[in-house]
Amino acid sequence: MIDAVTTDAVTLSSLAGRHLDLVSAPFTLPRSRVLVFRADDGGVRVHTSEYEKRLSDCRVLDAVRVTDAAGRVLPVADVQPHRIAFGVHTDAPAASLTFDGPGALSIGGAEGAQMVLVHPDGRQERHELSATGIRIRIGADRTVVVETGHHAAALDACERQWLDWFARCPRVRDDLQPMTAFCWWVLGANIVELPALGDARAVVPSKIGYVGLWQWDAYFIAVGLRHGAPELAREQLDIAFRFPCDDGQLPDVVHEQGILASSDDLPESDRATLRRAGSQIADPSKPVPLTKPPLAAWALRKVLDVQDDPAWAREQLGRVIRSQDWWFASSDLDGDGMPEYGHPYSSGLDDSPIFDGPIPTAAPDLGAYLVCQDREIAALLDRYEPDAETERFLARAERTQTLLDGMWDDEAGRFLARGAGEDIRSDTVVGLMPLRTGSLPDDVRDALRAAIDDPARFALEWGMPTVAASDPDFSPERMWRGPIWINTSALVAEGLEASGYPERARELREQTVRLVVHGGGPHEYYNPRTGLKAERATTAFGWSAALFIDLAVALS
Template sequence: MRSVDGMTAEALARAAGRHLDLETAPFTIPRSRLLVFRAGDGVRVHTSEYERSLEECRVLDALVVHDAHGRVLPVADVQPHRISFGAVAAMAPSPASRAEPPLPSQKVSENGTESDRNRDLSGVSLTFDGLRALSMGGDPAASVRITRPDGSVEEHRIGSGLRLDVADDRSVTVAAQPVGAHAAAEEARAAEWADWFERCPRVRADLQDMAAFCWWVLGANIVELPALAGARAVVPSKIGYVGLWQWDAYFIAVGLRHGDPALAREQLELAFRFPRANGQLPDVVHEEGILATSDDLPESDRANLRRAGSRIADPTAPVPLTKPPLAAWALRKVLEVEDAPDWAAAQLESVIRSQDWWFAGPAENGSDLDGDGLPEYGHPYSSGLDDSPVFDGPIPTTAPDLAAYLVQQDREIAALAARYLPGHDPAPHLSRADRTAQLLVERLWDPVEERFIARGAGERIASDTVLGLLPLRVEGLLAEVRSALVAAIGDPARYGLAWGLPTVSAADPDFSAERMWRGPIWVNTSALIAEGLETAGEPERARALREQTVRLVIHGGGPHEYFNPRTGLKAERATTAFGWSAALFLDLAVALSR
C-alpha cells in the first residue's frame, strides 16, 4: 500500500476534522474542560468532569447563531480549531486552513427569490479562548441566542467578538471582546493543532484518515490534573472518564509513543507515581486523589455493582483496586521508540514492587489471597473486564489472563532489569515466571474442553470468555494447548466472527452482542491476542487479526469503546472517541505499514 509520508499537518488536521460530527466526536481542545455538541441547528456546551455524566455537566442547552436578518446560521464546517456557522467561504482563512477549498454557497429563500448568503455575510466561528472559555467572532451584525439549563434565553450581538467564560459552578458570563481577540484565539488554536498533527504517525494511505482522527482523539483527551502540578493525563474520554486509569494509561502510552514519546512516558510516570506502601498501584489517578481500594469508589459505582447483583458491591473490608499487570510491557514498548535510561530505572523500581505485591499473601494485603502461588482478582474492577460473566460467580477469582500477564511481566522485568538495573538479580523473576506458567496449565487448563477456565473462590466458572485466550501470550506453552487456543480463535462458532474477536464466545449462553465485556469486540483484547498469535508462531494469523481490527474501527466510524461483533458498529452504550481504542489503532496501523 502507498504510504503518506509527505502528508502535511494541515492535511491531517482536515482529515481529522471530517470526523468531528459534534455527535460521536465533540469539539474540544487539549487541556480544555469544555465539550461542544450539535443541538439542532446550533450547539450545546458541557463541562468535562470526573465521574459525572453529560447531563450533570450542562453549561448551555443551546447556542444558536443568527444573521443580521434573524435567519438561523447552522453549523457549516468543523475543524479541530473552530466551528463555523453559515456561509464560511468568505471567512478569512486561519493558518491551519489556508489550503482548504471554499465551501459551496448556501442558498436561502427570501421574498420568493434565492439569494447567495456569501454576498453579504462573512460567517461566524466559535473557538476556545482558554480552558473554560469560548470565543465567537465574524460578522459583527450577526447574533447568538443562548439557552441556559434553567430555561432562560438571552441574545447577544457578535459585534467585535464575544467571550463566554464558564465558572466552576458551570455558570456562564458573556462579555464583549476587544477587536481582534477572537481572531487571535482562533489562530492560536490553529497553531496548537498544527503542532500536534505534525507529530501524527504517517501510515498506510488506506489507514491515514482514521489515524489522523485517532491522533486527534489523543490530543483532545489531554487534561491537566490540578493536584499534580499541571501534569498532562491523556484520559480515556472527556465524557465522564476524566482520570488516568492504570490500564488505559498503558495502552494509550503504547499509541502515543509513535508521535510523542515524552507524553507517553508521562502517562506511565503518572500511573506509577502513587503506589501504596505495599507496592500496589492504584486503579485510577484523578483530580480529587487516587482510587486504590473499594473505599475510594464513588457511590455511583457501588450502585451499579448492586444493580448488577455483584457480590462485592459492599465488602465488609476494603478491597484493593488496581489493574492487570501490563506495566513492564508498556514500559518496554515506550522505551523501544526513545530510550531514557535514568527514567526507565526509576519506573522499573515501581513495576517490580507492584509485581511482588501481586504474589504477596493476605497477611501483607497482597493478591495471592489463598497463598497457592496463583494470585487472584479480589474485585472485578481490578481485571479491567468489569462486567465479564467470569465475575458473576464468587470472588476472589483465579483467572487465566492474570496468570498469563504475571508470567510475561516477570520475564519482561528480568529483561529490562538486565539493561537498566544492572545490580538487580533477574533469576528470581525468571524462576517465578516458570512456576506461574506451570500452575497456569496445571490448575486452569481443562484438557477435555480444551480451554482455560477461571475459578471463583475455588469454584469452576463455566463461561467461555476472552480471558481464556490470553495465555496464548505466554512463551513456551505446551503445543497441544497452543493449538487448541489458535483453533478457538479461528472457530466461527466461537471467536472467529466476521468483524473480529468477541469477548465472550458466540456459542456461550452468556454471550451478548451489546453488553459490555459480555460479547462486544474491544480493540485492546484483540491487539493483545494478536501478540499471542505472534508468540505462538502464527505471524500470518496475527497480521490478519490486526488487519481485521483496524478495518473494524474504520467500518464502525471511529475508535469507539467497544463494538457490536455482529454488525461491526458502535455498541449502543459504548463511549465514542475512546482513548485506548484510538491509541491501539495507531499502534496497529504503524505495525501494518512497515
C-alpha cells in the same frame, strides 16, 4: 511561507475534521474541560467535563445560536479541529466559534449577525457579533462571563495549537491515514489537566464520562502516544505509577480528587455494594483492593523502546517490581501460588461472565500477564541494572507458568477460570491470553489457534468477540459479554505472534483496524455482528484510538 510540515499537518487536521460531527466527537481543546455539542435547533450547546459526572449534570449553556440580520438561525456548516463555522458557505462562514485558551470560547462574525445564549435556567441573552468577536469565559463552577474578545487572534492560536499536534501524527499506510489522523485528534482532545498534580497532563479515556487516569487505559494510551508524543506517553506512566499503596499495589484510578485504590476510596453507598460483591475468602469487613491487570512492564518497555531514558526507567522499574510483588503477596487469596482477582474491577473486564460465579477468581489472563511481567522485569533489569539479580523473577515466572498450564482443561479444550476454587466454564477471551507467554505446550497452543479460527467461537466476520459466539452467555451488545474490544484483540494478536503464528497475528491486526474504519471511529466497543458501535459504548475512546495508531504503525 508555509513549510511542508505545516502543509502536512493541515491535511491531517482536515482528515480528522471529517469525523467531528459534534455528536460522537465534540469540539474541544487539549487541556480544556469545555465540550461543545450540536444542539437540536441548529446551534450548539456547551458542557464541562468532570470526574464521575454525567454531561446532563455539567450544563453550561443549553444553546449558543447564531442568527442573521433577519433573525434566522444559521446552522453549523462545517467543523474543523480549530473552529466551528456557521452559515451556508464553509469558505466564507457568517460566523465562527473557536477556543480562546482552555477555559473560554470566542465567537466572531459578519456585521448584522447576532449570538443568542440560552442558559440552563432558561434565561436568554443576545449580543451583536462583529469581526472583533465576543469571548465567553467559563468558570470551573460553570459560570459564564461574556466579554469583548480578540477573535482573529484566538482563531489563529487555536489553529496553531492543533497544527502543532497534527505535525506529530504518525504517518502510516495511505488507507489507514485518515482514521489515524482522527485517532490522533482523539488523543489530543482527551488531554486534561489534573491541577492537584501540578501541571500534569492526563490523556483520559474520554472527556464524556471517563475523566480520570485509569491504570490500564494509561498503559494502552501510552503505547499509542509513543509514536508521536513519547514524552506525553511517559507522563501517563508517571502518573499511573506515582501513587502506589504502602504494599506496592497500584491504584485503579488517579483523578482530580485523589485516587481510587480500594472500596474505602468510594462513597459509602458504593462500598457496601463492592464488599458484598467482593472476595468470599478475604475478610468482607476489610477494604477491597481495586487495581488493574499487570501490564505495567509491558507498557514501560514499549515506551522506552521509542525514547530511552535510563534514569527514568530505573525509577519506574522499582515501582513496577513492587506492584508485581503485591500480586503474589497480597492477591493470592487462597495461598496456592496463583494470584486471583479479588474483585471484577481489578480485571478490567468487569462484566465478563467469568465473574458470574463466586469470587475471588483465578483467571488464565491474569496468570499469563504475571508470567510475562516477571520476564519483562528481568529483561528490563538486564538492560538498565545489569548487576541486579533477575533469577527470582524468572523462577517465579516458571512457577506461575506451571500453575497456568494446570488451568487447561483437556475435556473442554480450553483454559478455565476458577471462582473460589470452582471451575467457571464460560468460553471467553481471557482463555486466549495464555498465548502471550509463548511457552505453552504445542497441543495447547494449537488448540487456542483453532479456537481463534473457529467461526462458531471467535472467528466472527468483524473480529474477535470477548465471549465465544457459541457460549450461552454471548451477547453482541453487553459490555465484555460479546462485543469486540480493541485492546483484547491487540493483546491476542501479540499472543499469536509470541506463540509462532505471525501471519495469523497480522490477519487479526488487519481485521481490527478494518473494524475501526468500518465502525466510523475508535469506539469503546463494537457489535461483532454488525461491526458498528455497540449502542451503549462511549465514542472517541482513548485506548481504542491509541491502539488503532499502534496497529496502523505496525502494519505500515
